[in-house]
Structure formats: C-alpha cells, structure tokens
Amino acid sequence: MKHWFLSLLAIVAAFALSGCGTYEFRGTMLQPPNPAPELPLTDQFGNDFRLSNYRGKVVLVFFGFTHCPDICPTALSDLKRVMEKLGKDAEKVQVVFVSVDPERDTPELMQRYLASFNPTFLGLNGDRAVLENAYKDYGVTVIRRDLPNSGLGYTIDHSGYIYAIDQVGNWRLLWAHGTPVDDIVSDVQALLRNPPRS
Amino acid sequence: MRRLLGLLAVAMMVVGLAGCGASQSGTQASGITVRDPWVRAAMMNMAGDQSGAMGNMQQGNMQSTPMAGMGGGHSHGNEYGNTAMSAAYMVLENKGSTADAIVKAESDVAKTVELHNVIMENNVMQMRPVEAIEVPANGQVELKPGGFHVMLIGLTRDLKEGEEVMIKLTTRSGKTIEVKAPVRKP
Structure with a gap:
C-alpha cells in the first residue's frame, strides 16, 4: 500500500516538474501568439533600436512620457522592482519605454528620467509617423490634451498596459496598470522557464 | 461622586483634544490636517552639467535665436520641454463637522504647483488639473499615485531621498497648512 502511494507521488512530482502542469498566467494572454510589430526607433543614447536584436530575451514594453510625474513613475518603479526580484534572470529581460510625447521626451530627459529607475531601461523615440504606427500596432491610446490653465501646457492621455514579448519575438502577454509586481515576476519567470521553440 | 466623574471626563476630553x-x-489647522506626506524623488535636467550631442545642438539653436528675457541661461529647449517634475502625496483628514477643500498649493521647489487628479478609463490614464x-x-x-496629487512643475532643485520639502496648502475656509514632506525614491 505504501509502495503504491509513493509511486503515485513520484508520478505527480514528475508531472509538475516537467512543466506539463500548465502554468496559469496572471496577465492577459494573446492567443495565438503573433509576431510583435517591430519598433524601428532610437534609444536615449542615440542607438538604433530593433526588437529583432533581442531574440533570446523577454522584452517588456511600456508606453509613457517623462512629463508624467504620477502614473509613469509608478509603472517604471514597478518594472524596476520586477527586475530586482528576477535577480540573475534580469539579464534575460529588457525593459523598453516608448515615448508618447516625442516633442518633449528629448534624449537627455529620457536619460536622466530612466537612469533614476534602472540604467538598463531603454527609452525609445523616433519619427512621429513611425511612433503613430507603433501606437496603432500595439493598440495604445494616445490623445494629446491641451491644458490652457496649467503650467504643463498639455498632457497625454495614454494606455497603461505593460506588454511582454517572448524570446522568439512573439507578443505573448499584457498586464493592466496596477498589476502586482509579484504577478509580473511570476509570469516572466514562466516565460523564461519555457522558452518557445519556433 | 457623580460630579467628580463628570469632571474627570471633561478633563480627559481636554487632554485628549490637546493630544490630538x-x-x-x-x-497647524483645526479642520483639515495632513498625515504621511511624501514627495517623489526627482532630478532636474542636465542643463548645467556635461551635455550630450542633443544638448549641444539645442545650445546651437539658442545662439541663432537669442531669447530675450531668459535669465540665467538655464532654460533651453522648447516652451514646455526640459522641465523636471515631481508630485507630492499625503492623507488629508477633516475632523471637523463641515466639509472643506484644498484650493491651492505652493512650494519653493517648483515654479508652478498645481492640484491634479488622474482618472483611469478603460486603462487609459488621464491626468487633469482640478x-x-x-x-x-x-x-x-x-x-x-494614480489619483489626486500635488504636482510640482519646473523643479528649482533636485529632490533627493532623505531631504524635506515644504509645501503650503490653502483651504477653502481660508486656513493655511504648512506640510513638511520627506523625499522618497520613485
């Protein structure tokens, strides 16, 4: 009897370890996973950025702007904590911040802004037409609102999702703003544990 | 005996109120009080320190179109560009029996201080002055974060962790509240 129980336990353990026991993602999955649209933009150091250069890594994308002192820093500090919690696995993850305010997000502002979170974060900017395409491709709402009575001049209403692109360049997940850091960490670890084959 | 008890109760109340x-x-206000204030750490722009290629380019523009009245030579870039910002957060408590409101905020760490709110609709963030x-x-x-905040626009200095920022709030009832808010990491 004891024997029988032990072998059952072994089978269950083997099953769990094999990864067949399907992991339930906490973020929203994109089914089926499609190739993530390219982001042919320039980073804050003036280097060309291409998603295709990040095969083998998980890329986390957030759309925002530096003149957003409230929500954007919250999302970025969440991502900073995600990277800290990933520990050594953070090397296999690239965080990318795409500007929704190309006029004001100058390279120098982006450099300073992002460095205060994590020096490995890349801030992307580029031609308005290219950016507009990126917003459309990723379903990001970007609406400029003039604020005549504010020292800001204008603000940008924008979507607050964080997107995950897997190691083969497929767009796999999105997390709504305010998703707990631990949920994002857990999902990223799952992507890293089971890299897609194709 | 009963009178003694009553006196004791009054005395305790007085002590209680004084303690509050x-x-x-x-x-220093009787209506609205503030607790747990903090300000998000933020750095000013790179104006002044070693500029990269972009900084030089902008300076080039400046020379070709000299801007009258721009003292100090620190403000380059476009009208709203190169503005460092931060936000202050806190809990506003009203122990009074009449409603009140914060109608104004001031601080010497920013050129402009505004009251803002963030509304989230279909996961689209919309920030609005109120x-x-x-x-x-x-x-x-x-x-x-993600709701009401005191927005600090155009920082006059770096806000580093561990420092303190003074913010003066004005209530609709005409009182002013001085808030000493510690700076915390973003």
Whole structure:
C-alpha cells in the first residue's frame, strides 16, 4: 500500500516538474501568439533600436512620457522592482519605454528620467509617423490634451498596459496598470522557464 | 461622586483634544490636517552639467535665436520641454463637522504647483488639473499615485531621498497648512 502511494507521488512530482502542469498566467494572454510589430526607433543614447536584436530575451514594453510625474513613475518603479526580484534572470529581460510625447521626451530627459529607475531601461523615440504606427500596432491610446490653465501646457492621455514579448519575438502577454509586481515576476519567470521553440 | 466623574471626563476630553493637536506635527489647522506626506524623488535636467550631442545642438539653436528675457541661461529647449517634475502625496483628514477643500498649493521647489487628479478609463490614464480637492466632513482623502496629487512643475532643485520639502496648502475656509514632506525614491 505504501509502495503504491509513493509511486503515485513520484508520478505527480514528475508531472509538475516537467512543466506539463500548465502554468496559469496572471496577465492577459494573446492567443495565438503573433509576431510583435517591430519598433524601428532610437534609444536615449542615440542607438538604433530593433526588437529583432533581442531574440533570446523577454522584452517588456511600456508606453509613457517623462512629463508624467504620477502614473509613469509608478509603472517604471514597478518594472524596476520586477527586475530586482528576477535577480540573475534580469539579464534575460529588457525593459523598453516608448515615448508618447516625442516633442518633449528629448534624449537627455529620457536619460536622466530612466537612469533614476534602472540604467538598463531603454527609452525609445523616433519619427512621429513611425511612433503613430507603433501606437496603432500595439493598440495604445494616445490623445494629446491641451491644458490652457496649467503650467504643463498639455498632457497625454495614454494606455497603461505593460506588454511582454517572448524570446522568439512573439507578443505573448499584457498586464493592466496596477498589476502586482509579484504577478509580473511570476509570469516572466514562466516565460523564461519555457522558452518557445519556433 | 457623580460630579467628580463628570469632571474627570471633561478633563480627559481636554487632554485628549490637546493630544490630538500636538501629535499633528508639521500641520497647524483645526479642520483639515495632513498625515504621511511624501514627495517623489526627482532630478532636474542636465542643463548645467556635461551635455550630450542633443544638448549641444539645442545650445546651437539658442545662439541663432537669442531669447530675450531668459535669465540665467538655464532654460533651453522648447516652451514646455526640459522641465523636471515631481508630485507630492499625503492623507488629508477633516475632523471637523463641515466639509472643506484644498484650493491651492505652493512650494519653493517648483515654479508652478498645481492640484491634479488622474482618472483611469478603460486603462487609459488621464491626468487633469482640478480646482480643489474636496475633503468631506469627518472624512479623509488620500493623495496617492494614480489619483489626486500635488504636482510640482519646473523643479528649482533636485529632490533627493532623505531631504524635506515644504509645501503650503490653502483651504477653502481660508486656513493655511504648512506640510513638511520627506523625499522618497520613485
């Protein structure tokens, strides 16, 4: 009897370890996973950025702007904590911040802004037409609102999702703003544990 | 005996009230009081330190179109560009029996200080200036990321962790509240 129980336990353990026991993602999955649209933009150091250069890594994308002192820093500090919690696995993850305010997000502002979170974060900017395409491709709402009575001049209403692109360049997940850091960490670890084959 | 008890109760109440007043360090108002204030750490722009290629380019532009009245030579870039910002958060408590509101905020760490709110609709974030932050009678309002905040536009200095920022709030009832807010990491 004891024997029988032990072998059952072994089978269950083997099953769990094999990864067949399907992991339930906490973020929203994109089914089926499609190739993530390219982001042919320039980073804050003036280097060309291409998603295709990040095969083998998980890329986390957030759309925002530096003149957003409230929500954007919250999302970025969440991502900073995600990277800290990933520990050594953070090397296999690239965080990318795409500007929704190309006029004001100058390279120098982006450099300073992002460095205060994590020096490995890349801030992307580029031609308005290219950016507009990126917003459309990723379903990001970007609406400029003039604020005549504010020292800001204008603000940008924008979507607050964080997107995950897997190691083969497929767009796999999105997390709504305010998703707990631990949920994002857990999902990223799952992507890293089971890299897609194709 | 009963009178003694009554006296004791009154005395305790007085002590209780006095205690309330004293514990509100950094605030001095009878209606709205502030607790747990903090300001997000933020750095000013790179104006002044070693500029990269972009900085040089902008300086080039400056020379070709000299801007009259721009003292100090620190403000380059476009009208709204190169502005460092931060935000202050806190809990506003109203222990009074009448509603009140914060209608104005001032601080010497920013050129402009505004009251803002963030509205989230279909996961789209919309930040808007507001005329006032209402605090209901016997109620409280939390200023926190993703909601109401005191926005500091155009920082006059770096806000580093561990420092303190003074913010002066004005209530609709005409009182001013001095808030000493520690700077915390973003």
